[in-house]
Amino acid sequence: MNETVPETVPPPVIEMQGIGKSFPGVRALHDVSFAAKAGEVHALVGENGAGKSTLIKILSGAYRPDAGTILLAGAPVSFQHPVEALRAGISVIHQEFSLLPERTVAQNLFLGREPVKRGLIDYTAMRAETRRVLDLFGAGGRIDPDMLVTELDVASQQMVEIAKAISLEARVVVMDEPTAALNEAECEVLFGIVGKLRDRGTAVIYITHRMREVTRLADRVTVLKDGEVATRFDTRPAPDVIVRAMVGRDIADFYAPRATREEIGDVVLSIRGGGNAALRGIDLDLRAGEILGFAGIQGAGRVALAMALIGHRPFTAGKVYLSGAEVAFAHPREAIRAGIGLVPGDRKAEGLTPMQSVRDNGMLTARAFAGLAATHKANHHTDLAGMDRLLDSLEVRAASYDQSIGSLSGGNQQKAIVARWLALKPKVMIFVEPTRGIDVNAKAGIYHLMRELAREGTAILMISSDLPEVIGAADRILVMRAGAIVSEFGPGPTEAQIMLAATGETEAAA
Amino acid sequence: MSENALPHEPARPRRALPQINPVYFVLAALIVAIIVQNPAFVEPTGYMNFLKRAAPLAILAAGQLYVIVSGGFDLSVGSLITLVVVGSSMLTNNDPNATWWVIAVMFGIGLGVGLINGLVVCYLKVPSLIATLGMMITLNGLALMWSGGAPRGYLPDSFRFFGRFNFTDLPVIRILPVAIIVLVVAGFVLYWFMHRTNFGRLLHAIGDNPRAARLAGVPVNRVRISAFVVSSLSAVVAGILLGGFAGVSTDVGLGYELQAITATVLGGAQLLGGRGSVPAAIAGALTLMAIFTLLNFLGLPQPVRQVVQGLILILAVAATVYRQRRAGR
Incomplete structure (x- = not known):
């Protein structure tokens, strides 16, 4: 991408106008307009369920909107499939990476479009191009094109995803909570990369829950709430302003007060x-x-x-x-x-039994310490009604506590796991x-x-x-x-x- | 992933009625087909005989379900059936009074086999497919060694009572095979433990996510070993019934392990663990038997049965996976 940006104001690289999308029983998006310009980081924030993921899935061709249009550099487009969006220059970097773990970095970068020389895959060219792209954002020292993806840590894997987007000449890069699995030092590296993408003239759409990242990176901020655009900031607002727009209340009492001397x-x-x-x-x-x-x-x-x-x-x-x-x-x-009780860090791998109901997940530990042949309905820690009251008091939102927990949002899953321990009072x-x-x-x-x-x-x-x-x-x-x-x-x-x-x-x- | 619980596909509105396991509809349809082919099936002797023949597989499938829900497979049950039948005929040695202690010994053997399966899987970390495959081969060898290669002798009538005897001259139903009483009792006990006790819920949990279960304090190994024991004991019961009406041979249990797994899958059990229903597994076993019965009526030879069973296994798993994907997760 060596095109020079003309002096006149160009149309946004990507523009979504009046997007609407409904699922049975849920209006996910209503009249949402959103645009990203070349060389800007546009943060997309909102609570879970506000419609961020749906919007991105429409942008990337995974869903088709019920209403509205998508303009790519001013021309209307309609993606039938994610591959079409990818070809048009829209790369989405998901929280769960789409890399093949047992392939090298270079093979992943060129997956499905390997350079061919005399009928054979040109590995030399692949390596060289991979190294060039990695060097572009200073990851060359960290990642070798011949390393297997499975040998890389999460941050490096993410860099490979970003490198892939760059080598595909992506004009729009969407990052869906890119720091969720990164530590502080790795976040710093990522922020540097985002800055470089912006400087190269890429439009970056950045989805996050963390206000610090918004205030640090974003040129503009769009806040979604209940499937509609709640507010748009064309400058970088203060964090509490954004949070207020997201949740509709102040964050003065975001953290609970600390313990007093007597309480310890x-x-x-x-x-x-x-x-x-x-x-x-x-x-x-x-x-x-x-x-x-x-x-x-x-x-x-x-x-x-x-x-x-x-x-x-x-x-x-x-x-x-x-x-x-x-x-x-x-x-x-x-x-x-x-x-002693533990709420584990990796909810999916260590916390949930995803096919079981919300209630069964809450009851798990209490049952583990009752007799195997005893009834599943009650034990000396709690009974089903007691668990339901606990879940109620934690405001777990589910259609029914018989619903499988895997279908709930992360916050509600976490509450059910906490309920597991509240029943035991460790x-x-x-x-x-x-x-x-x-x-x-x-x-x-x-x-x-x-x-x-x-x-x-x-x-x-x-x-x-x-x-x-x-x-x-x-x-x-x-x-x-x-x-x-x-x-x-x-x-x-x-x-x-x-x-x-x-x-x-x-x-x-x- | 982080977002909400929106369905992946814009699916049609959810039905208000609770989901009924499709296996029951399939079974009902097959029974209608059998009746069309053979109207005598509606007579008590018709369906009672069908249930009697299906009882061993139904019990076996309900026991196998425990291991399936825990996230494993038990391939050793077919050979265990053979061992029970051959061993019983050797031990009773035509003495009708030996029946009771021989049955006790057989349950002891079943307990031992289940414990070994479970311990090998839990502590030697051998995948259950391999551990129980090894046990299957071992038990087959033991049965052959015990019988000296050619089984001899008969099981006394007191032993064959469970599999063969029918109470007759009853009101309404006229006949009631003992095997059906055994099926009802065993089925109820297995249902109770799976769906009405802590054990059943913990079994689901360890099959769903063993690591999360361990971190939540579940005695994962104890639960898993118990599942193998239940499966083995159900094989002993099935073996005792089969000894009653199939007679003594070294291939009496052949293929039963795969039929049992097929039956649980027909009943919608999740292979690799976490979900399964005892009544549905029993219905799955009856479905499989009904298919075999139909093939018999149609005069198709035995090998066709195997082809059909193989296809059913694949189709049933594919259907389960498809339904789950449609449901969102």
């Missing part, structure tokens, strides 16, 4: 010298009523610590004390029986990435719920890659690096202070 009680959980393959020399005290936040980059050992505490990948060194008594858990069952609750991939309103709900649990005396350990969340929700913050706890902060450190401790490099704080 005795030490419930102590670890002395805890270690295993991923952890070393873990010392910590967790008190009743407090929310202890854990920050650190991916692989620093925070999740390993959660998995060691719950007995999934146990400590092999050191001692753990629960309410003063020494304990050692070799299986999650033992840890749970002793009063002494210590571990939350890993408690609000990953859930919308703003549900996030606030989870923060308040954690605080409420703490007030009732539960000690809470919260592991999160979302720094503002750790800072906003935790009473105390421990930072981990390379399997060890490296520093501790009281309430309210800055992101820079935490990043400095997490990376151990002064430059990274910038």
Whole structure:
């Protein structure tokens, strides 16, 4: 793409006018207009269910709109199939990548359009072009064209997706929550790439839940609410202005207030010298009523610590004390029986039994500790009616609690998993990435719920890659690096202070 | 993925009626077809004999369902049936009084086989398909060794009572085979454990996502091993019934493992775990038997049965997958 941008105002690269789309019983979009110009980052924000995904699916040819038109560089188009949109220069980078894991980076980049020389695939040319594209945004040092995709970490895989979009000469690149699986340092790299895409004259449509990214990257912001455009900002607004537009209320009480001195009680959980393959020399005290936040980059050992505490990948060194008594858990069952609970970070792989009903997912742990031959309807923790009341109190939105949980939104799934533990009232609750991939309103709900649990005396350990969340929700913050706890902060450190401790490099704080 | 629960396809409006498992309609249609072919089927002797012949497979399918829902397969049940029939004939040695302790021994063997299957799958981490395939070959060999290659002797009438005996001169239904009583009792027990207990719900959970179940505190291995034990015990029951009306041979259980799996799939069970219904699996077994009966009426030779069974297995899985995709997930 070497075309020069003319002086006169060109039509937007992509323009959607008056788009409407309904599904049975749901009006997903109504009269939505949206445009992106060359060389701008246009953020698309809104709660879950606001219609962002539907709009993008229409743009990428996966759905066809009931009403409205799509203009590509001023000319109307109608995509029958995602491949047509791709050929027209619209690349969508989904949260779940479409790469083939057992193929090399170069093979993925040229999938289905391999260069041919004398009847054979020209691997030399493929490699060279792959390297050129990767170098364009400074990923050449990180990714080799001959590496298998499966060897790459999530951030690098995402870079390959972006490289693919660039090599396809995409005029419009849509990124659907690109930072959902990235840590802080990787996010920085991504932001750099987004900037470079913009500088190259690509129109970037950026979907996110995180206000920080909007305020940092976006040239314009469109807020969707209930399938309609709620507001459009042609400049970069302040975060609270955007959030108000999204949820229709203020964010003053987004995070729950911190614990007061009186609310923090005795030490419930102590670890002395805890270690295993991923952890070393873990010392910590967790008190009743407090929310202890854990920050650190991916692989620093925070999740390993959660998995060691719950007995999934146990400590092999050191001692753990629960309410003063020494304990050692070799299986999650033992840890749970002793009063520890875990809301895992990877909801799909570790939290949900997706085909089972919402109610069954909530009942899972209570049933696991009742007799196998006993009735499924009640046990000494709760019964079906009690579970329904819990789900009601958490405002889980489902057509029925008999519905399979896999069909709910992320926030509602998360609430059902939390309900699993509320029925047991554990002494210590571990939350890993408690609000990953859930919308703003549900996030606030989870923060308040954690605080409420703490007030009732539960000690809470919260592991999160979302720094503002750790800072906003935790009473105390421990930072981990390379399997060890490296520093501790009281309430309210800055992101820079935490990043400095997490990376151990002064430059990274910038 | 992050967004909402919108359907992927703009599908037609949802029906107000609850979804009824299609296997029941298929079974009803087949029964009508059988009646058209052979009006005598509506007589108690007609359908009672049909149910009697279907009872072993129906019980076996309901037991197999436990392993299927837990996310595995149990291929060893066919050979276990053979072992039960051959072993019983060797042990009873024509002594009618031996029946009761021999049956107890057979349940002991079933318990052992189920435990070994489960332990191998859980602790040696051998995939269940391979673990139970090994068990299938082993048990077949054991049955042959035990019988010395050629089974001899007969099962005493006291043993064959369960499979063969009919209560007669009853009001209304006139005859009632003992096998049907066994089917009703076993079917109800298996239904109860699958759909009315913690065990059943936990079984669904470990088949759906074993890692999530473990992290939620479910004793995954205990539940999984129990599923294999249930399957093996149901094979023992099926073996005792088959010994009653099929006589003693070393291929009496041949092919039953795949028929049982086919039956569960016809009943809409999710292969690889997480979903399944005992009544539907039993209906699946009856459907399979009804198809065989029809093929018999049509005078088609035995090999055709196998071809049909193979096609049914593939079609049933394809239909289940298709329905799930249509449903959104």
